[in-house]
Amino acid sequence: MTKQVRNTAAKTAVMEMLSQSSTALSHGEIYQSLAETCDRVTVYRILDRLIEEGVAHRIALSDGTVKYALCEQCGDGHHHAHSHLHFNCVLCGGVSCLEVEIPHVQLPRKYKMHDVSLVVNGLCAACNS
Amino acid sequence: MTKQVRNTAAKTAVMEMLSQSSTALSHGEIYQSLAETCDRVTVYRILDRLIEEGVAHRIALSDGTVKYALCEQCGDGHHHAHSHLHFNCVLCGGVSCLEVEIPHVQLPRKYKMHDVSLVVNGLCAACNS
DNA sequence: CATTTATTGCAACATAGTTGCAATAATTTA
DNA sequence: TAAATTATTGCAACTATGTTGCAATAAATG
Ligand SMILES: [Mn+2]
Ligand SMILES: [Mn+2]
Ligand SMILES: [Zn+2]
Ligand SMILES: [Zn+2]
Numbered sequence: 001m002t003k004q005v006r007n008t009a010a011k012t013a014v015m016e017m018l019s020q021s022s023t024a025l026s027h028g029e030i031y032q033s034l035a036e037t038c039d040r041v042t043v044y045r046i047l048d049r050l051i052e053e054g055v056a057h058r059i060a061l062s063d064g065t066v067k068y069a070l071c072e073q074c075g076d077g078h079h080h081a082h083s084h085l086h087f088n089c090v091l092c093g094g095v096s097c098l099e100v101e102i103p104h105v106q107l108p109r110k111y112k113m114h115d116v117s118l119v120v121n122g123l124c125a126a127c128n129s
Numbered sequence: 130m131t132k133q134v135r136n137t138a139a140k141t142a143v144m145e146m147l148s149q150s151s152t153a154l155s156h157g158e159i160y161q162s163l164a165e166t167c168d169r170v171t172v173y174r175i176l177d178r179l180i181e182e183g184v185a186h187r188i189a190l191s192d193g194t195v196k197y198a199l200c201e202q203c204g205d206g207h208h209h210a211h212s213h214l215h216f217n218c219v220l221c222g223g224v225s226c227l228e229v230e231i232p233h234v235q236l237p238r239k240y241k242m243h244d245v246s247l248v249v250n251g252l253c254a255a256c257n258s
Numbered sequence: 259c260a261t262t263t264a265t266t267g268c269a270a271c272a273t274a275g276t277t278g279c280a281a282t283a284a285t286t287t288a
Numbered sequence: 289t290a291a292a293t294t295a296t297t298g299c300a301a302c303t304a305t306g307t308t309g310c311a312a313t314a315a316a317t318g
Contacts, residue, residue, distance in 0.1 A: 003263095003264075004263085004264070004315095004316075004317095005264085006263090006264050006265065006314085006315050006316070007315080007316095008264090008265065008266080008314080008315070010265085010266080011265090027305075027306085028304080028305080038266075038267085039266070039267050039268075040267095040305095040306095041266080041267075041268080041306090041307080041308090042265080042266055042267070044305090044306065044307080045265080045266080046265090049265090058192075060189060060190065060191050060192060060193040061189065062189050062244075062246035063187075063189060064189040064193045064194070064195045064274095065193070066193045066305090085234060087236070087240065090243060098236070098237065099237075100234060100235065100236065100237070102234075103232035103233070103234060104232065105214060105229060105231075105232060105247070105249065106229065107216070107227070107229065107249065107251075108227065108228075108229070108254065109254070110254035110257050110258075111216065111251060111252065111253060111254055111257065112251045112252040112257045113249055113250075113251040114219060114249075114250045114251040114252070115191075115249075115250050115251075116247065116248070116249050116250075117191035117246075117247070117248045117249075117250070118234070118245065118246070118247050118248075119245070119246045119247075120234065120236065120242055120243075120244075120245050120246075121242075121243045121244050121245075121246070122236075122240060122241045122242040122243040122244075123240065123241035123243070124240060125237065125238070125239035125240055128239050128240065128241045129239075132294095132295075133284095133285075133286090133294085133295070134295085135283085135284050135285070135294090135295050135296065136284080137283080137284070137295090137296065137297080139296085139297080140296090155274095156274075156275085157273080157274080167297075167298085168297070168298050168299075169274095169275095169298095170275090170276080170277090170297080170298075170299080171296080171297055171298070173274090173275065173276080174296080174297080175296090178296095193305095195274085
């Protein structure tokens with residue numbers, strides 16, 4: 001039997017927060033906004049669980065920073081595809097999932113591609129004015 | 130006047146190591162191989178300096194891990210371009226610069242692209258047999 | 259309400275990266 | 289070659305990030 005899922009106040013709060021946010025959030029940002037209401041470790045575990053449940057996904061920026069975003073923000077809800085790029089605004093720091101397909105990349109002979117991570121750094125629409 | 134550059138034993142050792150290695154190396158890997166011969170912090174500072182000098186570059190993998198590689202390995206030596214992709218083998222863990230141009234990506238209106246980071250995870254030629 | 263067990267808090271640990279400062283040593287200059 | 293300059297290093301101390309074990313807590317189910 002598959003492990004059952006329980007909805008807790010902390011988990012709901014994290015999801016609510018990710019859902020409200022226009023930008024992907026780091027563990028630290030989430031933990032701080034939840035100020036005192038739950039433990040650091042709990043936030044890590046909730047995020048891990050959300051990812052395992054397919055509700056959220058991890059985004060590693062080009063400097064190594066890790067952010068989290070809900071998956072609905074990055075697909076049409078119907079077919080869930082993770083082959084989209086992530087945009088990191090160097091001005092406001094915002095990180096967002098763009099509905100842009102990752103172009104096909106040709107690898108050298110014998111290489112086998114599993115998945116691709118593409119992060120674009122630049123100015124977002126709001127900051128580029 | 131621009132800050133002068135000094136070649137020290139530690140710096141030479143790090144460069145030698147990166148130059149010999151077929152894969153990009155993390156700070157930890159470099160530090161361990163240098164075992165006891167110099168401080169942890171020194172390795173960080175040497176790597177920062179190599180990057181500032183344009184000799185090496187940083188590679189952030191899709192899980193947030195950071196690796197370092199010499200720049201000569203990732204260009205033809207003549208024109209130095211950093212718009213190439215990095216390959217991370219999920220089997221041997223090797224990380225290498227591939228001489229493959231990053232395909233053009235079309236961003237939504239008003240977005241301004243500065244630079245792109247593209248990491249492909251999969252099986253390298255050696256592991257894919 | 260009682261049972262089951264997923265989730266949490268806490269302590270403790272591991273790794274990654276940064277900063278200040280005094281000591282050291284690579285270059286430059288005399 | 290010896291002295292002066294200052295880039296580099298070692299060390300201590302600190303912050304940030306992430307993980308694990310275990311006992312206590314609290315969802316869900318009946
Ligand atoms: Mn996304
Ligand atoms: Mn490279
Ligand atoms: Zn912006
Ligand atoms: Zn391999």
